[in-house]
Amino acid sequence: xxxxxxxxxxxxxxxxxxxxxxxxxxxxxxxxxxxxxxxxxxxxxxxxxxxxxxxxxxxxxxxxxxxxxxxxxxxxxxxxxxxxxxxxxxxxxxxxxxxxxxxxxxxxxxxxxxxxxxxxxxxxxxxxxxxxxxxxxxxxxxxxxxxxxxxxxxxxxxxxxxxxxxxxxxxxxxxxxxxxxxxxxxxxxxxxxxxxxxxxxxxxxxxxxxxxxxxxxxxxxxxxxxxxxxxxxxxxxxxxxxxxxxxxxxxxxxxxxxxxxxxxxxxxxxxxxxxxxxxxxxxxxxxxxxxxxxxxxxxxxxxxxxxxxxxxxxxxxxxxxxxxxxxxxxxxxxxxxxxxxxxxxxxxxxxxxxxx
Amino acid sequence: xxxxxxxxxxxxxxxxxxxxxxxxxxxxxxxxxxxxxxxxxxxxxxxxxxxxxxxxxxxxxxxxxxxxxxxxxxxxxxxxxxxxxxxxxxxxxxxxxxxxxxxxxxxxxxxxxxxxxxxxxxxxxxxxxxxxxxxxxxxxxxxxxxxxxxxxxxxxxxxxxxxxxxxxxxxxxxxxxxxxxxxxxxxxxxxxxxxxxxxxxxxxxxxxxxxxxxxxxxxxxxxxxxxxxxxxxxxxxxxxxxxxxxxxxxxxxxxxxxxxxxxxxxxxxxx
Numbered sequence: 001x002x003x004x005x006x007x008x009x010x011x012x013x014x015x016x017x018x019x020x021x022x023x024x025x026x027x028x029x030x031x032x033x034x035x036x037x038x039x040x041x042x043x044x045x046x047x048x049x050x051x052x053x054x055x056x057x058x059x060x061x062x063x064x065x066x067x068x069x070x071x072x073x074x075x076x077x078x079x080x081x082x083x084x085x086x087x088x089x090x091x092x093x094x095x096x097x098x099x100x101x102x103x104x105x106x107x108x109x110x111x112x113x114x115x116x117x118x119x120x121x122x123x124x125x126x127x128x129x130x131x132x133x134x135x136x137x138x139x140x141x142x143x144x145x146x147x148x149x150x151x152x153x154x155x156x157x158x159x160x161x162x163x164x165x166x167x168x169x170x171x172x173x174x175x176x177x178x179x180x181x182x183x184x185x186x187x188x189x190x191x192x193x194x195x196x197x198x199x200x201x202x203x204x205x206x207x208x209x210x211x212x213x214x215x216x217x218x219x220x221x222x223x224x225x226x227x228x229x230x231x232x233x234x235x236x237x238x239x240x241x242x243x244x245x246x247x248x249x250x251x252x253x254x255x256x257x258x259x260x261x262x263x264x265x266x267x268x269x270x271x272x273x274x275x276x277x278x279x280x281x282x283x284x285x286x287x288x289x290x291x292x293x294x295x296x297x298x299x300x301x302x303x304x305x306x307x308x309x310x311x312x313x314x315x316x317x318x319x320x321x322x323x324x325x326x327x328x329x330x331x332x333x334x335x336x337x338x339x340x341x342x343x344x345x346x347x348x349x350x351x352x353x354x355x356x
Numbered sequence: 357x358x359x360x361x362x363x364x365x366x367x368x369x370x371x372x373x374x375x376x377x378x379x380x381x382x383x384x385x386x387x388x389x390x391x392x393x394x395x396x397x398x399x400x401x402x403x404x405x406x407x408x409x410x411x412x413x414x415x416x417x418x419x420x421x422x423x424x425x426x427x428x429x430x431x432x433x434x435x436x437x438x439x440x441x442x443x444x445x446x447x448x449x450x451x452x453x454x455x456x457x458x459x460x461x462x463x464x465x466x467x468x469x470x471x472x473x474x475x476x477x478x479x480x481x482x483x484x485x486x487x488x489x490x491x492x493x494x495x496x497x498x499x500x501x502x503x504x505x506x507x508x509x510x511x512x513x514x515x516x517x518x519x520x521x522x523x524x525x526x527x528x529x530x531x532x533x534x535x536x537x538x539x540x541x542x543x544x545x546x547x548x549x550x551x552x553x554x555x556x557x558x559x560x561x562x563x564x565x566x567x568x569x570x571x572x573x574x575x576x577x578x579x580x581x582x583x584x585x586x587x588x589x590x591x592x593x594x595x596x597x598x599x600x601x602x603x604x605x606x607x608x609x610x611x612x613x614x615x616x617x618x619x620x621x622x623x624x625x626x627x
Contacts, residue, residue: 052529074533082523082527088528089524089546
């Protein structure tokens with residue numbers, strides 16, 4: 001697969017506030033890529049630079065190998081689904097969808113067929129003559145998607161398109177989007193701050209913070225092997241502990257030696273350790289690697305969430321078996337569930353440039 | 357929730373005494389002769405050459421004034437939309453500043469400026485340029501109208517423009533629209549309520565004015581407003597004045613009805 005889109009050393013400042021710093025990003029053809037990060041991390045700015053709404057101060061944007069850095073949005077072969085839908089309130093659903101097609105001078109018959117096709121694709125067959133202001137948020141979102149995809153863009157940009165929808169609808173739309181992407185066979189670049197959304201839909205997740213890419217990889221990769229504490233805390237729940245890498249495959253956490261699978265950190269090196277709450281195994285006291293006492297218990301539906309005081313640390317544990325508050329328990333972790341990360345030397349280094 | 361209806365009482369009294377009763381009086385006088393008998397003569401008097409000409413001229417000058425105001429105000433609205441921030445408030449302030457001064461004073465000032473031996477010709481003369489002879493012409497009346505009524509066009513247009521979601525503009529560009537298409541297909545239709553209410557707020561006072569035409573027309577330019585004013589004051593013929601007023605009202609109502617046809621959403625319209 002070749003790169004359909006490439007950002008090369010892109011920087012952007014807003015009023016002396018550095019939003020993106022020397023960002024490099026390659027987007028492969030026909031992938032679902034998500035830019036994930038907290039607000040102000042630069043993800044939306046990145047998307048707007050790709051869309052052509054913002055010109056970067058430095059760096060280049062390449063589309064199919066051609067420099068489009070200074071090309072205005074109406075000349076780019078990509079379309080955007082905006083966060084607040086941005087449907088034209090003075091037009092019907094059909095007129096909204098036809099907007100881009102009319103501009104490119106398509107025949108009436110072609111436009112009619114396309115409207116029909118697009119409405120079918122988003123499961124809103126009979127809505128062509130409806131007033132867009134009368135639609136619900138979810139319906140407006142679908143129309144916004146339909147309006148973008150009828151133009152057959154090679155890349156579809158989506159700026160937190162599900163942000164304003166309620167939970168159930170959001171989950172439905174996530175599956176819809178995956179289906180759409182597979183049916184259309186085009187590249188999706190999706191911006192969100194919702195890690196669950198990112199993990200559910202993406203082929204590639206790009207975790208961003210403070211204008212830097214923190215980590216880029218498959219959802220599994222990002223979740224299971226976070227490269228730094230920021231990624232670990234941002235994606236899912238996690239126990240992040242300070243530890244000492246005694247030697248390869250052995251780490252000391254809270255005074256207890258845990259076997260792990262990581263190598264190459266050196267000897268007696270301070271490190272950060274990530275253990276996911278679902279990877280902590282609770283058992284009968286005295287039979288695990290550490291002992292502790294359950295201090296909190298919440299029923300979460302699929303599992304129980306417990307806090308366990310052990311070794312002076314409050315462990316977050318998720319388990320399908322329940323241990324009541326006050327019960328002495330043992331904790332153990334399988335070696336391959338212990339993720340070792342380099343400790344950042346300073347706050348700033350947390351936002352390290354990860355070359356991709 | 358509606359327990360405090362009585363709070364509207366002062367307004368109701370005001371509108372009853374200030375609008376409803378006078379309007380009924382106008383209708384009564386409009387359809388009666390000096391002896392109090394029913395007649396249509398006051399209404400049909402509009403067909404008299406003098407009256408018809410005055411009405412035609414009033415409509416024409418008001419139309420020109422409205423078009424000029426719109427052409428001046430719309431670009432201002434577009435520019436103000438684009439430039440957010442503190443400066444915007446200042447520019448709007450400057451634009452509506454004339455509204456703070458008395459309307460008669462402003463019109464009178466123009467008379468002094470435009471007079472044949474007035475301020476402007478004085479400056480032109482000192483520069484050895486030909487003087488302009490504009491005072492007492494329809495052009496001077498239109499100039500006065502535009503100056504007096506322009507803020508009423510700018511404000512509604514600016515208000516509607518400022519509310520247009522910038523995402524819509526970006527969405528249009530994103531879908532391939534050129535700047536011109538964005539203007540004609542998105543900005544213009546969405547700002548229509550502001551345009552309609554601006555037109556209403558300029559056209560209606562312009563068509564009925566008699567002060568501007570009196571000051572800047574030098575008593576030579578008779579608009580329908582001047583005729584009506586003279587019937588009431590100079591000639592003491594309140595029956596004819598009322599009849600002509602009713603005819604003018606009908607013309608205004610027709611203009612507003614036509615305008616409202618353009619305003620699909622019904623926002624912003626006044627009538």
